[in-house]
Amino acid sequence: MGLAHDDALLFGVVSRLTEQKGLDLLLSVVPDIVQRGGQLVVLGTGDAALETGMKNATAAHPSAVAVELGFDETLSHSIIVGSNVVMVPSRFEPCGLTQLYALAYGSPPLVHRVGGLADTVMDSSLENLADDLATGFVFDTFDRADIGAAIRRAFALKARRSEWKAVVKRAMAQNFGWESAALSYAEVYQGLLAA
Numbered sequence: 001m002g003l004a005h006d007d008a009l010l011f012g013v014v015s016r017l018t019e020q021k022g023l024d025l026l027l028s029v030v031p032d033i034v035q036r037g038g039q040l041v042v043l044g045t046g047d048a049a050l051e052t053g054m055k056n057a058t059a060a061h062p063s064a065v066a067v068e069l070g071f072d073e074t075l076s077h078s079i080i081v082g083s084n085v086v087m088v089p090s091r092f093e094p095c096g097l098t099q100l101y102a103l104a105y106g107s108p109p110l111v112h113r114v115g116g117l118a119d120t121v122m123d124s125s126l127e128n129l130a131d132d133l134a135t136g137f138v139f140d141t142f143d144r145a146d147i148g149a150a151i152r153r154a155f156a157l158k159a160r161r162s163e164w165k166a167v168v169k170r171a172m173a174q175n176f177g178w179e180s181a182a183l184s185y186a187e188v189y190q191g192l193l194a195a
Contacts, residue, residue, distance in 0.1 A: 001041050004063035009038040009158050011151075012083025012107065014076040014098060017046030017054065022089030022112060027053045028144045029151060034064045036155050040087075042067045043079050081105040085137065085154050089147055093117045099136070103171040108136040110150050120176060123150075124157050124167055135171040 003010075011033055015021045027050070033040055042054055042065075054067040068075065080086055086102035088111045095116035099109040103120070111117035122128050123138035137154050139146040157164050 001066035001068070003039050003041065003066055005037075005039065008064070009036075009155060010082065010084045011038060011040045011087050011110070011154075012079045012085070013040070013042040013044065013087045014079050015042075015044045015088070017042075017044045017050040019047070019050075020091055021046075022091050022142070023050050024053070025089050025142065025144065025147055026087055027057060029148055030057045030061065030065060032148055032151060034061045036151075038151075038155065039064045040066070041079055041083065043071065043076055045069050045071060077101070077105075080107055083107045084158060085110050088112075088117060089139075089142075090114060090117060091142060096120070100176055103135060103174045106168045106172045108154070108167055108171050110137040110139075110147075110154060112142055112147075113138045113140050120174070124153055129157075129163060129167075132166070132170065134167050135174060136167070 013023070013026065015023065017023055030040060045051065051069055057065045058067045080098070080101050084107065086098065086107045086109045088096060088099050088109050090096070090112055091114070093115040099111055099117055099120055102109040109121050111121045121136040121138055122133045124134040124136065128134040137150040139150040157167065
């Protein structure tokens with residue numbers, strides 16, 4: 001994608017470019033990512049204003065931001081697997097597949113705590129790291145300050161190599177298949193029968 005530094009923390013986005021996906025919020029923190037030495041790569045198409053915003057981010061930071069407008073299945077998977085962190089800052093997300101791909105590929109997702117994103121990603125808070133639960137980065141409030149704090153956690157964790165590797169390994173071990181879901185449903189039903 002023509003970015004300058006191979007060792008920079010790379011944030012990836014594969015998404016429809018819509019406000020529902022939270023990409024307007026992401027645009028507001030691009031300067032923070034770049035200032036910390038990170039990079040951003042985006043693949044998607046959608047709202048004209050967001051496409052323009054992404055192009056402007058690339059123009060402002062040509063060595064740190066790369067945007068490909070459109071969709072390419074092979075490139076989408078390459079971006080997800082090649083990113084250190086996959087951004088899914090959706091305003092709302094009933095289910096979501098992107099974060100599941102990211103978990104499977106070992107690219108911890110950074111998500112807004114809503115819908116299926118809240119159900120599938122555990123924040124890399126100190127408590128979750130200590131309890132071996134962390135699989136990504138989660139922000140609660142849909143605002144610049146909260147997503148910025150999650151981005152800072154990603155930079156901080158990446159600097160702690162062994163903990164980063166543990167989170168990546170745990171993310172890859174997650175199982176959201178029907179076998180796991182069926183067992184969870186059975187536990188709920190058994191609990192109801194016992195009540």
